[in-house]
Amino acid sequence: xxxxxxxxxxxxxxxxxxxxxxxxxxxxxxxxxxxxxxxxxxxxxxxxxxxxxxxxxxxxxxxxxxxxxxxxxxxxxxxxxxxxxxxxxxxxxxxxxxxxxxxxxxxxxxxxxxxxxxxxxxxxxxxxxxxxxxxxxxxxxxxxxxxxxxxxxxxxxxxxxxxxxxxxxxxxxxxxxxxxxxxxxxxxxxxxxxxxxxxxxxxxxxxxxxxxxxxxxxxxxxxxxxxxxxxxxxxxxxxxxxxxxxxxxxxxxxxxxxxxxxxxxxxxxxxxxxxxxxxxxxxxxxxxxxxxxxxxxxxxxxxxxxxxxxxxxxxxxxxxxxxxxxxxxxxxxxxxxxxxxxxxxxxxxxxxxxxxxxxxxxxxxxxxxxxxxxxxxxxxxxxxxxxxxxxxxxxxxxxxxxxxxxxxxxxxxxxx
Amino acid sequence: xxxxxxxxxxxxxxxxxxxxxxxxxxxxxxxxxxxxxxxxxxxxxxxxxxxxxxxxxxxxxxxxxxxxxxxxxxxxxxxxxxxxxxxxxxxxxxxxxxxxxxxxxxxxxxxxxxxxxxxxxxxxxxxxxxxxxxxxxxxxxxxxxxxxxxxxxxxxxxxxxxxxxxxxxxxxxxxxxxxxxxxxxxxxxxxxxxxxxxxxxxxxxxxxxxxxxxxxxxxxxxxxxxxxxxxxxxxxxxxxxxxxxxxxxxxxxxxxxxxxxxxxxxxxxxxxxxxxxxxxxxxxxxxxxxxxxxxxxxxxxxxxxxxxxxxxxxxxxxxxxxxxxxxxxxxxxxxxxxxxxxxxxxxxxxxxxxxxxxxxxxxxxxxxxxxxxxxxxxxxxxxxxxxxxxxxxxxx
Numbered sequence: 001x002x003x004x005x006x007x008x009x010x011x012x013x014x015x016x017x018x019x020x021x022x023x024x025x026x027x028x029x030x031x032x033x034x035x036x037x038x039x040x041x042x043x044x045x046x047x048x049x050x051x052x053x054x055x056x057x058x059x060x061x062x063x064x065x066x067x068x069x070x071x072x073x074x075x076x077x078x079x080x081x082x083x084x085x086x087x088x089x090x091x092x093x094x095x096x097x098x099x100x101x102x103x104x105x106x107x108x109x110x111x112x113x114x115x116x117x118x119x120x121x122x123x124x125x126x127x128x129x130x131x132x133x134x135x136x137x138x139x140x141x142x143x144x145x146x147x148x149x150x151x152x153x154x155x156x157x158x159x160x161x162x163x164x165x166x167x168x169x170x171x172x173x174x175x176x177x178x179x180x181x182x183x184x185x186x187x188x189x190x191x192x193x194x195x196x197x198x199x200x201x202x203x204x205x206x207x208x209x210x211x212x213x214x215x216x217x218x219x220x221x222x223x224x225x226x227x228x229x230x231x232x233x234x235x236x237x238x239x240x241x242x243x244x245x246x247x248x249x250x251x252x253x254x255x256x257x258x259x260x261x262x263x264x265x266x267x268x269x270x271x272x273x274x275x276x277x278x279x280x281x282x283x284x285x286x287x288x289x290x291x292x293x294x295x296x297x298x299x300x301x302x303x304x305x306x307x308x309x310x311x312x313x314x315x316x317x318x319x320x321x322x323x324x325x326x327x328x329x330x331x332x333x334x335x336x337x338x339x340x341x342x343x344x345x346x347x348x349x350x351x352x353x354x355x356x357x358x359x360x361x362x363x364x365x366x367x368x369x370x371x372x373x374x375x376x377x378x379x380x381x382x383x384x385x386x387x388x389x390x391x392x393x394x395x396x397x398x399x400x401x402x403x404x405x406x407x408x409x410x411x412x413x414x415x416x
Numbered sequence: 417x418x419x420x421x422x423x424x425x426x427x428x429x430x431x432x433x434x435x436x437x438x439x440x441x442x443x444x445x446x447x448x449x450x451x452x453x454x455x456x457x458x459x460x461x462x463x464x465x466x467x468x469x470x471x472x473x474x475x476x477x478x479x480x481x482x483x484x485x486x487x488x489x490x491x492x493x494x495x496x497x498x499x500x501x502x503x504x505x506x507x508x509x510x511x512x513x514x515x516x517x518x519x520x521x522x523x524x525x526x527x528x529x530x531x532x533x534x535x536x537x538x539x540x541x542x543x544x545x546x547x548x549x550x551x552x553x554x555x556x557x558x559x560x561x562x563x564x565x566x567x568x569x570x571x572x573x574x575x576x577x578x579x580x581x582x583x584x585x586x587x588x589x590x591x592x593x594x595x596x597x598x599x600x601x602x603x604x605x606x607x608x609x610x611x612x613x614x615x616x617x618x619x620x621x622x623x624x625x626x627x628x629x630x631x632x633x634x635x636x637x638x639x640x641x642x643x644x645x646x647x648x649x650x651x652x653x654x655x656x657x658x659x660x661x662x663x664x665x666x667x668x669x670x671x672x673x674x675x676x677x678x679x680x681x682x683x684x685x686x687x688x689x690x691x692x693x694x695x696x697x698x699x700x701x702x703x704x705x706x707x708x709x710x711x712x713x714x715x716x717x718x719x720x721x722x723x724x725x726x727x728x729x730x731x732x733x734x735x736x737x738x739x740x741x742x743x744x745x746x747x748x749x750x751x752x753x754x755x756x757x758x759x760x761x762x763x764x765x766x767x768x769x770x771x772x773x774x775x776x777x778x779x780x781x782x783x784x785x786x787x788x789x790x791x792x793x794x795x796x797x798x799x800x801x802x803x804x805x806x807x808x809x810x811x812x
Binding site for chain 1: 417418447483512513517522523526531532535536538539540541543544545546548549551552555559560561563564565566567568569571572573574576578579580581582583584585586587588591594595597598602606607623625626627628629631632633648666673683684685687705729801802803805
């Protein structure tokens, strides 16, 4: 199918390491960790007490919606400023936002309960208080609100999309933008992944699923993707934003092109709600679909930005999938996980890692997988502990979600 | 590239029935509509609950049944119906890998009893340590929809084996419209061939109605005329609705019969300053260009003043050269939020195929146009707060 090349002309990023591409890149190549003790709520009796929360954007208290919006806005401002596209408040394209689902949190429930005119500690009582409780209890907890506010602020066009494919969401946002540009529906798209949802219930729910690392002692050592002793992911917050453009249109307006989204691929796993098929079928299919979409072979891939969550299951299956697709040459392709440093920013991860992939292309340096010491049980090159200069033209960026959604992107320095 | 898009399967659960035919019959029966309204579940508000059919036919594995609450089950059942009608139920893995799943849903499977237990323990205090202790004691180690709304789609993939892709859109009414719109655009643009697309909503809850009541949107007096209600004008209704849509080439290649043609799906948003929603709808109407004399199934929510604005827009279409016939389905089914648009699309299939509507659901002049046959049905969806969407379904 004839399709248009899609360029990236602006990037923005916020992670637990800091705000902006420059600060994040410096810390990533220095192998710094953004993981720290959680102070947002008491963790005295919790099994996990660490995270990659972003504590520098907003004054407490705030809801997940408020922080997710602030993260998305900050990243989008940076990306749009770099792209120099449109006019302030008039972005000439669609918005695709990956953001976490929202609902009332405990502070809101307690607030409603306190105001209940009768039937204390019940939903019926809260219902009696709701209409007078304040509109923030409604607007801030609609799933469409973050995108709606971003659409107002940046003046994006059309109906803004809010989406989730769990931990693949950020990559899906980019994929939707790429598809819209390829079919000629829009010349530009703003793709954002954001997640500011480290609150107590979320942390406890992931704990109950045994998904989180409990290596609390030294937070910076907890995320150990592909390493021995990895015991779960570290919840994190952040946002990544990309201005995507029809490459021809971008060149015509004299934009600086940072890289290209060369291929997108996806596959759903029908095996189990949290585990991937032991055959790796969907992971392999998603990678192959992305390579096929880009019109390249595994031999063309210079580096893999892994999903690499640091859970025993994901990393085993991802390494297996890479070995299956890349065969004998799997050991020659460097693979690293940004999550070793920034934690797992869940809904935002795919977009954050796409931004880091663009930075990798620009700097021709591979960010490391930190906390990679001791004997290895997987024979791949994980770029252990230290950043490495390299010639990088084509990057495969993987995102695999709980619930079986797998999305892979091929990001390139050149249009073809 | 512009390709023709066919609807080849539909599945519907509504307060009036467990499939399209029963729902359609119910829409002709004032007694059935009156019986569908429940004023006892969430007083003083009215909701329209829906019941699930026996699950074994649609979700054969008990483990799968247990893994889902009513919202996810409604979606799964409607999706299974649509797949069966399209001739895709139990298809070979090679076929299932070609099917893309698109859904537009919200949250809504919290354990409300657990929430109440924890609220009682907290007794109005902001005590983080006590909350931590309570959550760790009371929550169960299960996957949770508000944490992973993509589980709605994930469960459909697991039960029906659909594995091409899986994308979940969120954001109230517009999420349902955009799920269908993006699928439509991808087919029309030659990017994909075959989609299972839909939504569900469960009104028989307290957490989700609480959210809308915090906005002041729930209707207390159901006798208020539908089209002229105040802001507090919405009755929530449960639903599950799915479609199989595909390129004409795909349907013909696999010998699937079309139920109807999906001619257009468009959506936009505005800040809802006076007249903005009307301007969006007028632009979309011009873009979609339905034939004069077509039917309009409106997913108007009942929320004022936007429902009155939509009323005026449609009344001009009734009285002007367009000579349309309008029905507001929420008057009989309640408002199913993310699922409202897809529910009306399923009803539009029946209307387009028969060329006839069910009787007026309100006494308003907007629904009083004389009956005449048609072969095109417009589905109009103005969200209660945001989003103005339009689709056109046509008889083949």
